[in-house]
Amino acid sequence: MDSESHRPRQVGRGAKVRDAVHAATLAELVEKGYAALTVEGVALRAGVHKTTLYRRWADRESLVADALADLSAMDVPIPDTGSIESDLRELARSLVRMMTAPKGRALLAAMFSGAADVPGVAEARRQVFDDRFSRAEPVVARAVERGELPEGTDPSELLKALAAPVYFRLLVTGDPVDEITAERAALLTLAGARAGALRRR
Structure with missing residues (x-):
């Protein structure tokens, strides 16, 4: 095998490079874990x-943080079905789809590894979840207005x-995560919310 076969395949410049590096970073994170992730491997x-990569990202910490920050920009539709029960089902299905997809698995790999203590990664993780929480606010507000949930329910x-x-299931038992998981999560959450267990303190 000649040396040409070991050379990186060129992907272009600008946004294409950034997208390719982000995708590679997430794939390496899922496949190898944070401890074994290297800038060279991502390149x-x-x-x-790798010289092109180093011009934009100083180290693997900045690579992972930047790739995870993109997760907060993922388009997650806000359900508005006219019913809190079906809205919760849609939210739960969306969560299952996200967390079982490659980007979701990469987020889990970062959250529960040495990467979790890196400030940039911790901030990116916070942004992802803050974004998801903000998306739940209109769902809850509409349900309260319709009288389906108690006043003061905390999104x-x-x-x-x-x-x-x-x-x-993803992190402890390893049980399947599927439509049934989403359905049960929605029903349990709805029961707790209607009982007033999820009100703001």
Whole structure:
């Protein structure tokens, strides 16, 4: 095998390079974990020379933080079905789809590894979840207006309750995460919210 076969495949400049590097960073994070992730490995997978990569990202910490920051910009539709029960089902399904997709698995890999202590990565993780919490606010507000949920229901607590069964399966038991998981999470969250357990303190 000649030396040409070891050279990175060139992917272009600007936004294309950034997208390729982000995708490669997330793939390396899922496949190898944060401890084994290297700038060189990301460059090879992305098809760019490592010198090109180093001009934009100083180290693997900045690479991972930048790639994860893009997750907060992922388009997550805000359901408005006219019913809090079906809205919660849609939110739960959206969460399941996200967390079982490559980007979601990369987020989990970063959250529960040495990367979690890197300031830039911690900030990116916070932004992802803050974005998701803000998206739950109109869903709860409409449900309160319709009389489906008690006044003072906390959108962030509702979303945490909705996400808890999903994360428990992903991180603790390893059980399948699917449509049934989403359905049960929605029903449990709805019962707790209607009982007043998710009100603001």
